Amino acid sequence: MSETAIDIAIIGGGLVGASLAVALGPLIERHQLRVAVIEASELSASGAQPSFDERSSAIAYGSRAHFETMELWSQLATRAAPIHDIEVSQRGAMGRTHLSRRDAGTPSLGYVLPNAFLGRVLHERLADMAIDWHCPARVDRMTPEPDGHRLVLDSGQTLHAGLTVLADGGRSGLKASLGIATDRHDYEQHALIANVETAHAHEGWAFERFTDEGAMALLPLTQRRMALIWTRPPESIDATLAMSDDDFLLALQSRMGSRLGRFQRVGSRHVYALSMSRAREQSRPHLAVLGNAAHAIHPIAGQGFNLALRGVMDLNAAIEAALDAGRTPGEAATMADFEQRRQRDRDLIMQASDTLVRLFGLELPGISGVRGAALGLFNLATPLKRALIRRAMGLARH
DSSP states (O other), rough: OHHHHHHHHOOOOOOHHHHHHHHHHHHHHHHHHEEOOOOOSSSOOOOTTSSSSSSSEEHHHHHHHHHHHTHHHHHHEEEEEEEEEEEEEEESSEEEEEHHHHTTTTSSEEEEEEEEHHHHHHHHHHTTTEEEEEEEEEEEEEEEEEEEEEEEEEOOOOEEEEEEESOHHHHHEEEEEEEEOOOEEEEEEEEEEEEEEEEEEEEEEEHHHHEETTTEEEEOSSEEEEEEEEEOOOOHHHEEEESOHHHHHHHHHHHHSSSTEEEEEOOOOOOEEEEEEEEEEETTTEEEEOOGEEEEGGGSSSOOOHHHHHHHHHHHHHHHHHTTOOOOOOOOHHHHHHHHHHHHHHHHHHHHHHHHHHHHHOOOOHHHHHHHHHHHHHOOOOHHHHHHHHHHSSSOOO
C-alpha cells in the first residue's frame, strides 16, 4: 500500500488522545492540518474504549476552562457534579482541613464527571471533525525517520507523521520500541472503585480520609450518589471484594463515619493496582508522550487527569505557536517549547502527590498526632491554603 503523509498522528483515542484531537480542531481548520487518530479498541455506540470505564474523573476548575475553550463544557455540565467543599481528615486523630470554593473565589473547586460520559462527548465531537480515523487499528511498527515517524498499521496501511503523539496508556510497548524507559514505583496498594448512595444529600462536599491502610475519598456525583476510591493493601483487597453489599457498607461506614448518614447502596466494585510511573523522555523531535504513557500518579489528590489535560493544552499551545511562526508541529524547537511549558507543573504535581502518599503512610510512634496537628494548623494558614487550592485547581501554573 502507498504511504500517507500526516501532519500529526495521535496513537490512542481515549480521554487524553481524544481531548488533544478536539483541542487541535481550530488549528486543523486554520492551517489545513491532516491529523490521524489511531485507536486499538473497537468502539460501540456508547464509546466502549478502555478509559471510558466505571470510574469518574475529578475535573479541576482550571480544566473546566480548557473544556470551555474546546466548546464542550455546556454539554459536559449537564452531568458534572460540582465540588464546593473538601474535608481532609485522618481516622482516629484530631485535626482536619476544610478547603472551600470561598477560599478560591470561584463557583466551585472542581467537578466530577463519569468517564464514559466524558468519552462519549469527546467522540461525538470527533465524529464531526475533519480527521483521519483509524479504528480499530494498531501500530505494528514505528520507525523514526529524519522528518518524522513511519507508522505501519496492522491493516498494512502506512502513515508518515511529522509529529507522533503517544497517548496509548501505560501498557503500550511503543515507548519501549523507541528506547524510552519508564521509571515505576509500586505503592503496594490497590484502589477499589465504586459508586455509593448516601442517606443525606452531599451538597457538593468531597471527603478525603487517611487511614492506617491507605487513603479513602468520596467525591460528589449527581443526586445522593458519591464516587468512592478506597485504597487497600493487596492482602485485603480480595476479602473486600468478596464482601456482601451490606458488610461492605458497614465496613465503609466504620472508616468514613456518619457525616452523610448511612451508606445505603453500593454499585459494582472494580479494583486497580496503584503505582507511580514516569517516562524518562516525554518529548523528542517529532514525538510527544501524553497521559498515562507519560506519567501516572496516585489518586490521592485527584490530579491525574487534570495533569494529563494540562499536557494536552500545553502541546496544543506549542503547536499553535510553531505554526504561527512558520515552523512545523514536530520539529525540535516545537518540542523543546512543549517540554519547557510542561516541566515545572509536571514535576511539582508528581512530587507533591508522592510526598502525600509517603507522609500519610508512615507508621512511627506519635506520627498520627503530628499529622493531625499539621492538618489543623494548615486549616488556619489562609494564604498558604488559598495558594495550594489554586495550584490544585490549575489556576496557578507558575
